[in-house]
Amino acid sequence: MTAPRILVISTSGLARFVPALGAMASIRASHQGAALTLLTGPETAAFASTVPYFDEVWTDDTAAGWDLPHLLNLRRRLRAAPFDRVYDLDCDRHSAFLFRLMHGLLRQDRGAISWSGTIPGTQLAHIDPRRAAMHLADCWAAQLKVAGIPATLRPDLSWVARYVKSFTLPFRMTEPFVIVAATPGAGTPWTPAQYGALAAALAAEGQRPVLVDLKPRPEVAEAMADHNPACIDLSGKGSLNELILLAWAATAAVGPDNGIMHLTSVAGCRSVVLYDQASDPALVGQRGTTVTILRRPRLADIPAAEIIAAIKGQPAGGRPAI
Secondary structure, eight states, X not given: OOOOEXXXXXXXXXXXXXXXXXXXXXXXXXXXXXXXXXXXXXXXXXHHTTOTTOSEEEEOOOTTSOOXXXXXXXXXXXXXXXXXXXXXXXXXXXXXHHHHHHXXXXXXXXGGOOEEESOTTSTEEOOOTTGGGSOHHHHHHHHHHHTTOOOOOOOOOGGGGGGOSOOOOSSOTTSOEEEEEOOOOSSOOOOHHHHHHHHHHHHHTTXXXXXEOSSOOHHHHHHHHHHOTTOEEOTTOSOHHHHHHHHHHOSEEEEESSHXXXXXXXXXXXXXXXXXXXXOHHHHOOOSTTEEEEEOSSGGGSOHHHHHHHHHSOOTTSOOOO
């Protein structure tokens, strides 16, 4: 008998991919013996290839712009695969586009399509007027419950340890250091001068700032090094798996709402996440006993001293970080 084929869609970037790991693990646990394919975006494809829940990882490179050859290739691939069920963990406009690629514009028998998501009329649709006011994790739990998965696992990164065999750094991870994830979130980012002030505040606490980002930010690195010569810039270097290893050893991590801060939070690193009015932590915020969320109308209203105080705060069941 041919194993059932399951497609999981998560193409919305690192900030949505990482918190969805719990839902992915739940899908894998509920479909033992099935062949699971993940459709993800270019930003998360390399990391996704190490996630232990999937038999195949496909990259969707159609979201960034209208590229007819890429679009036709993805359409051909999706239609050629006889997927028995689809779990859409994005539930956005691009998901609706992917649905049309797979099933066309005029298909009438949507009730026969085993699609877990928010496409109206499909067999496993999660249509709840309260969904827009629910946290992402709660949306996924409710959606999977409709699909027959009663419990959703917490995101877990313990499997990463077996993928990092060697990790060379210009400092010792036994030294006290704080990860600074400068990737801008949805709102107006901190200025280099503000990152410089944070670097100075960390120097006063005996902490080395380690700047991480998916791409280099030389103006931020220069400002931080000016205020704290011990600063290390790892932006654009290493893999996400190596960054997780770094998070396990760090005193804390600091940054706006971005994918790396989701990664440090799930890794159990004490994480201080900065929010402004552009995004709502009640809907998309990092969760966990080691997470502190600081929110102001503007990120510029959050001073470095408040971040240091949050890092020093008493974590649940533990001692102050610094």
